[in-house]
Amino acid sequence: MEFRGASVYDQTDFFSNYMKRRNRQDSPNNAIEGPIIFELIRSIQEISILDLGCGDASFGKELLHLGAKNYTGVEGSQQMVEAARSNLLEQNGTIHCETMESYDYPEEAFDLVTSRFAFHYVSDVNRLFQAVYKTLKENGRFVFSIQHPLTTSSFASKQSGDKRGNWIVDDYFHEGERKEPWIDQVVVKYHRTIEQYFIALRQAGFTVLDLREGTPKRERFSSEEEFVRRQRIPVVLAFSCVK
Numbered sequence: 001m002e003f004r005g006a007s008v009y010d011q012t013d014f015f016s017n018y019m020k021r022r023n024r025q026d027s028p029n030n031a032i033e034g035p036i037i038f039e040l041i042r043s044i045q046e047i048s049i050l051d052l053g054c055g056d057a058s059f060g061k062e063l064l065h066l067g068a069k070n071y072t073g074v075e076g077s078q079q080m081v082e083a084a085r086s087n088l089l090e091q092n093g094t095i096h097c098e099t100m101e102s103y104d105y106p107e108e109a110f111d112l113v114t115s116r117f118a119f120h121y122v123s124d125v126n127r128l129f130q131a132v133y134k135t136l137k138e139n140g141r142f143v144f145s146i147q148h149p150l151t152t153s154s155f156a157s158k159q160s161g162d163k164r165g166n167w168i169v170d171d172y173f174h175e176g177e178r179k180e181p182w183i184d185q186v187v188v189k190y191h192r193t194i195e196q197y198f199i200a201l202r203q204a205g206f207t208v209l210d211l212r213e214g215t216p217k218r219e220r221f222s223s224e225e226e227f228v229r230r231q232r233i234p235v236v237l238a239f240s241c242v243k
Contacts, residue, residue: 001185001186002179002185002186002187002188003185003186003187003188004121004187004188006053006075006076006077006080006099006121007076007077008077008182008185008187009055009077009079009080010077010078010079011185012079013184014183014184014185015077015079015080017183017184018183019056021183025221025222026221026222026223026226028214028230028235028236029116029117030220031216031220031221031226031230032214032216032220032230032235032236033116033117033145033214033236033238035217035220036145036212036214036236036238037114037116037143037145037238040143040210040212040238040240041112041114041141041143044063044066044067044068044112045067045068046067046068046069047068047069047111047112048068048069048070048072048109048110048111048112049063049068049070049071049072049110049111049112049113049114050072050073050074050109050110050112050113050114050135051071051072051073051074051113051114051115051116052074052100052103052113052114052115052118052119052132052144053074053075053076053100053115053116053117053118053119053121054073054074054075054080054084054095055075055080055083055084055116056080056083056084056087057071057073057075057083057084057085057087057088057093057095058087059114059116060073060084060087060088060091060093061087061088061091061093064088064091064092064093069092070092070093070094071088071091071092071093071094072093072094072095072096072110073088073093073094073095073096074095074096074098074099074100074103075095075096075097075098076097076098076099076100078097081095081097100115100118100119100122100128101122101124101127101128103131105131105132105134105135106135107134107135108134108135108136108137108138109135109137110135110136110137110140111136111137111140111141112136112140112141112142112143113132113135113136113140113141113142113143113144114142114143114144115144115145116144116145117145117146117147118144118146119144119146120146120147120152120189120190120191121187121188121189121190122190123177123190125190125192125197125200126200126203126204129200129201129203129204129206130204130205132204133204133205133206133243136243137243138243139242139243140242140243141240141241141242141243142201142206142239142240142241142242142243143238143239143240143241144238144239145236145237145238145239146197146236146237146238147189147235147236147237148213148214148233148234148235148236148237149172149191149192149193149194149197149237150167150169150172150233150234151167151233151234151235152178152180152189152190152191153169153170153171153172153174153178153191154168154169154170154171154178155178155179155180155181156168156170158180158181158182165229167232167233171191172193173193174191175190175191175192175193175196176190176191177189177190177191178190178191194211194237197237197239198211201239201241205243206241206242206243207241207242208239208240208241209240209241209242210239210240211237211238211239211240212236212237212238213234213236213237213238214234214235214236214237214238216230216231
């Protein structure tokens with residue numbers, strides 16, 4: 001069986017195993033992607049934030065503690081929504097149990113739209129980027145990360161297990177659906193090149209301000225072995241854009 005969008009996170013065993021991996025100090029989320037996102041976001045004092053594919057909203061909780069005015073999360077997994085609402089108790093945050101595609105984006109409502117490791121689950125990013133552009137205020141910012149396209153082009157090297165020692169890059173310029181073996185399940189992702197993401201952003205009206213490929217930094221890893229391994233291939237691609 002294969003899972004699309006956020007549906008895999010409603011599988012109890014998958015959810016539990018994912019959260020354990022996600023919370024490891026040396027996970028790419030914590031050692032590489034997180035610091036980049038905060039660097040690109042910069043000041044969040046008194047701003048309204050929309051987070052697409054918000055997961056358990058631990059990111060939203062942190063943003064509110066750092067001074068954000070309010071936080072809105074959109075998440076398609078019921079299990080993640082329950083965790084998110086628990087995380088945001090007594091916080092100025094709202095969670096919508098919707099997919100990124102089905103959410104009704106209000107016009108010019110947010111100062112910042114974020115998304116972390118979620119857009120590679122979306123089949124039509126052109127339409128999604130247009131919706132994000134509509135929901136941002138003038139001069140609003142759009143900061144997001146995705147799984148690096150070098151790692152989504154082919155999942156053939158994952159047949160030997162999750163902790164890859166080598167990576168196969170194949171069919172890079174063939175945009176479209178990919179099926180990844182992940183935590184004892186098969187999830188559907190959508191591969192696009194860096195160029196295709198850039199073009200989609202420009203066509204939606206955005207100005208791209210910055211791009212990062214997640215260069216690992218030694219001080220963010222507890223393990224020398226994991227730091228050396230993460231220097232071999234990029235696993236993160238992050239964009240910072242403005243309306």
